[in-house]
Amino acid sequence: MSISAGRPRASSREILAEAACELFLEQGYAGTSIADIAARAGVSRSSFFNYFASKSDILWSGLDERIETLCARLAGERSADAAADVRGALLALGDGFAPDSLALALVNAQAMGLVDELEREASVRRSRIAAAVSTRLRDAGAPVVAADVAGAAHGGAVLAAIDAWALEGAGLAPLAASLRAGVDAAALTLPAPVRQLRLVVRADDFDAALSFYRDELGLTEQESFQGDGGARVTILGAGRATLELSNAAQVELIDRVETDGNAPSDALRVAFEVSDTAATVEHLAAAGAAVEASARVTPWRSLNARLRGPAGLQLTLFQELGPEH
Incomplete structure (x- = not known):
């Protein structure tokens, strides 16, 4: 029976993602094949590849599309304020980001046998974001080490924000709130004309x-x-x-x-x-x-x-x- 029987009609992509998550919970990520997912979704194995390039793509494709947009945006930015470009591009990544297979996997990583897999794949996305941020800052004249540190911080901030958002109950609040907190923390690494605010107070005692x-x-x-x-x-x-x-x-x-x-x-x-x-x-x-x-x-x-x-x-x-x- 099709997984969508008795439910509102969904796209084949959504049906495949839902089938995959059900199977990951039932028999673990490693124990689930693409053929299993296709069979549960009621489509052919070849049809699976019309929507996803791999099993892990089911979890990461939504975020990957946004990272591609972020990278393209930063590569095309040429304003005088590279730090503002970075902040704007990263915050835009969270616009309209809805709970999906990735959020479900993060919450159920242990049950799905996905802990190591998620960390490996997350490191790839952190690195992609880090490279895009670092390149934008270097192009604006930032020293290589400073640009790379800022890139690593912002890549980590995005993945940490998504993880926190999922674990706190994705859908209860927009990703934008968690993402802003992460970007604010990472902003300390960005080059800026003013490096520090120091309040000088006279204390007689x-x-x-x-x-x-x-x-x-x-x-x-x-x-x-x-x-x-x-x-x-x-x-x-x-x-x-x-x-x-x-x-x-x-x-x-x-x-x-x-x-x-x-x-x-x-x-x-x-x-x-x-x-x-x-x-x-x-x-x-x-x-x-x-x-x-x-x-x-x-x-x-x-x-x-x-x-x-x-x-x-x-x-x-x-x-x-x-x-x-």
Whole structure:
């Protein structure tokens, strides 16, 4: 009986993919032949090759088509901003990406006997993306090593995003959200005119400030120096740095959302993304921070709180909650 009996009519390609995934679950990837798949789908073995080049192509063809588009786009880009070209091309890869055989295989890799196969095939796709990104950056004048590192990071970011999206429940949220997180992380490797944002803060009680931001908030100490006359400086790492510019209307909006109206924003407010806003607020309050506004969910699905920390810094802690399901 055809696999599609009693179901809405589907294309032969979809029927073959569905048949393959059923068989992979029943008898494992290695134990399933192309002839088995064709028989389950109710088509001839030769018809299989009208749609797929190989058994693994069933899982990877959808992504491969998008990688081909990405490679062609990067090869044709000649704007002055190669980093923006890379980011745009990679984010476009996730547009309209729907759950398919690959997502099902990633979730059921152990049951299908696909763990090693998926890793081998994923490495091929990582390498293709890495080469396309590296070539675009080299063409723009980036040093070879820097371009190759950025390429490897972005290739890894795409495959990691797809894996996370599948395991978290492909279809519950668009791939674009996971992909953006991966591309944001990989962006640290891209060449840019400005290499680092460093916020320089005068701390009259240096030891108290250092203890709070390093030991309590958890920033990592990167460098520390001492100079004449008791001069001291410590550089703390705080993850990815961005500069958020807001006009007066935006600041007023944020104050209404983030506070009860009794803690207006300073001209400079420092925001830290954390994994658990409520727990971090409790911990930092115990360490001496003054809570200016308790944690609350914003309209854009983050959990925000506002505090006053050492050295007079006004702090926002925010936790990205993701879309509601």
